[in-house]
Amino acid sequence: MTALLSPAEVGQAAALLRxxxxxxxxxxTVYGLGADAGNARAVAGIFEAKGRPHFNPLICHYPDAAAAFADVHADDRARAVAARFWPGPLTLVLPRRPDCPVDLLAGAGLDTLAVRVPDHPLALALLRAVGRPVAAPSANRSGQVSPTTAQHVLAGLAGRIAAVLDDGPSAVGVESTVLDLTGAGPVLLRPGGVPVEALEALLGRIGRPLPLAAAAATASLRSPGMMLSHYAPGLPVRLGATAVAADEALLAFGPALPGAAVVWNLSAAGDATEAAARLFAGLRWLDAEGAAHGCRGIAAMPVPEAGLGAAINDRLARAAAPR
Incomplete structure (x- = not known):
């Protein structure tokens, strides 16, 4: 059985992780599936519970920048970015230190580690109580929609994990931005909760990653979240919809197109922040309601690329990828 723990039971959650x-x-951002990052069996348990490909690295979570930088080499860029955006929805990929206690499986055997400090009081309290790095991808079965509530976690992982620490819905709703600082120039590996424009204001021009198909074909990915078919509901997803059929479910943004069997509006006002927070819950709801109404697929209206729109479109592109 998977226990549902209240915020007052954070000590019990920490004891389970230890x-x-x-x-x-x-x-x-979303709910994470945590394990003691230095415990090889626990880290392997994440891959088993999720059915996650072993070459896709995990993000290690820390209570503060000092703890994170004890395990990785942080240059001036990393320290400047951390000072500005941590705690927050930003993951930095940096070279591992030789004495890094994180198990190699957590980093998919790479010489780098993805680290972040989350901006959530209960998460930080948990990390302080554990006293060790916590590896935590999104708490869902691999390739399925990421969870933004404890109920979403239980829907996919009940009976496969020890507990869920419940503190209501996630505020941001899409995963962290992943920034690679291992090379001469910074590279955006995954758009997310921190817009790339905010990072470029601090660091200057930021390079872009391989196209999705090329990244998926790479034997060792540099970042979490770079699998091609990912965040995928059961119904096929059609992007860029400017019209919708009566046998389609509609993922709307702004004024909804007429004629759909069922509709989930990410943001009637066209607000990308609201849309990001509602994205994964909307995909889950449309998947279930669309199937119940006999829909043949989900039609997704266009979302502008600016700000969090890039992260939303990245997730939708993965949801729509062939699988």
């Missing part, structure tokens, strides 16, 4: 169990916990 004992090698898997515990899902809230962050400002």
């Amino acid at each position: 004992d090698g169990a898997l515990v899902a916990f809230p962050t400002e």
